[in-house]
Amino acid sequence: MPRSVNAVASRARRKKVLKLAKGNFGSRGNVWTVAKNTVEKGLTYAYVGRKDKKRKFRSLWIQRINAAARSNGMTYSELMDACGYETPGIEEVVRGLESDISDFFAFSDGISFFPSMEAMFERLHSFVQRDGVQIVRVKEKENTGDDIPGNIKEKGAEEETIVSINWRYNNCECQTEFHVYYILTKGNKVIIVDNDIDKPYDAPAEAKKNYIQHTVIVSTKYSPKALRLLENIFGGVLPGGDVEILPATYAGYGFEVHGTPEGFVDFLNTHSDTCLLYTSDAADE
Numbered sequence: 089m090p091r092s093v094n095a096v097a098s099r100a101r102r103k104k105v106l107k108l109a110k111g112n113f114g115s116r117g118n119v120w121t122v123a124k125n126t127v128e129k130g131l132t133y134a135y136v137g138r139k140d141k142k143r144k145f146r147s148l149w150i151q152r153i154n155a156a157a158r159s160n161g162m163t164y165s166e167l168m169d170a171c172g173y174e175t176p177g178i179e180e181v182v183r184g185l186e187s188d189i190s191d192f193f194a195f196s197d198g199i200s201f202f203p204s205m206e207a208m209f210e211r212l213h214s215f216v217q218r219d220g221v222q223i224v225r226v227k228e229k230e231n232t233g234d235d236i237p238g239n240i241k242e243k244g245a246e247e248e249t250i251v252s253i254n255w256r257y258n259n260c261e262c263q264t265e266f267h268v269y270y271i272l273t274k275g276n277k278v279i280i281v282d283n284d285i286d287k288p289y290d291a292p293a294e295a296k297k298n299y300i301q302h303t304v305i306v307s308t309k310y311s312p313k314a315l316r317l318l319e320n321i322f323g324g325v326l327p328g329g330d331v332e333i334l335p336a337t338y339a340g341y342g343f344e345v346h347g348t349p350e351g352f353v354d355f356l357n358t359h360s361d362t363c364l365l366y367t368s369d370a371a372d373e
Contacts (some may be wrong), residue, residue: 136191143218150219181221181257182300185264188216189253189285200280205249208278216253224254229265236269245269245281264303 102120108130109116109123116126154164192215193200202208209226216223229250236248253264266289271279289302 132194136194139191147217147219178257178260178262178305179300181218182262182264182303185216185218185221185255186285186301186303188218189264189266189283192216193280193283193285202278202280204276205278208280209251212251212253220257222256224256226251226253228252240269240282243269243281244271246271261306262303263306266302 105127106118106120106123108127109118111117112123112126115122117123150164153167157164157167189212192212200208202211205228209228213223213226229252236245248267248269250265251268255262255264266283266285268280269282271281273279285302289299
């Protein structure tokens with residue numbers, strides 16, 4: 089009995105791909121196997137390009153709005169606050185940045201080629217630029233000697249390294265780290281096989297509370313709003329007016345103060361009937 093095939097559907101599927109490949113040079117536009125690879129790669133680049141286009145236009149709009157706002161005596165952030173728009177929180181920025189890193193490695197079949205590791209760092213640095221985020225540096229961190237996971241070894245990965253990105257957002261100093269698995273050719277070219285930016289990060293137990301996915305907030309400084317609030321409430325900031333770098337905290341809203349602000353005791357005495365001071369259980373003991 090002859091083999092049963094659905095030739096009509098198969099032909100329609102191939103015609104659809106060849107139609108998308110129309111206009112390519114030579115076999116890329118009329119040979120099924122070559123055209124199929126060309127279309128798949130083209131659609132992948134088109135997806136990344138659409139995201140990049142939106143990012144660039146949004147950045148341009150913000151620059152234009154900021155310039156117009158400053159010509160009228162206010163900043164972009166103040167204008168957005170006045171319009172009822174909230175600036176993104178640090179968690180939203182972290183997720184967006186790590187999503188950009190994931191998009192950077194989202195090439196055909198998940199494999200990317202670079203002339204060297206330094207070239208990859210330079211391209212990654214320019215790719216992950218986001219509104220309000222300042223990328224300080226992208227570097228290779230000293231390897232911890234972890235074994236390459238078995239499922240990644242099956243893809244052909246031979247080497248593993250840790251990529252560290254230091255960046256700033258508002259008053260936060262942040263660091264994002266993730267593993268990259270690659271092959272080093274005889275000509276010292278780098279073939280990226282896989283990465284773990286989309287996978288859960290096993291943060292150190294002693295610092296786990298300071299991590300958001302693959303990112304840790306190294307430190308945060310007093311924002312100008314926090315300084316104005318301290319000064320307006322207590323009549324001063326800190327003894328000597330020092331502005332120190334504080335460890336990050338995610339518990340609730342507000343900011344953490346190290347030291348006793350000037351005028352704090354007088355403030356408590358004046359508002360003794362209305363002021364509720366909360367301390368931890370450890371302080372009660």
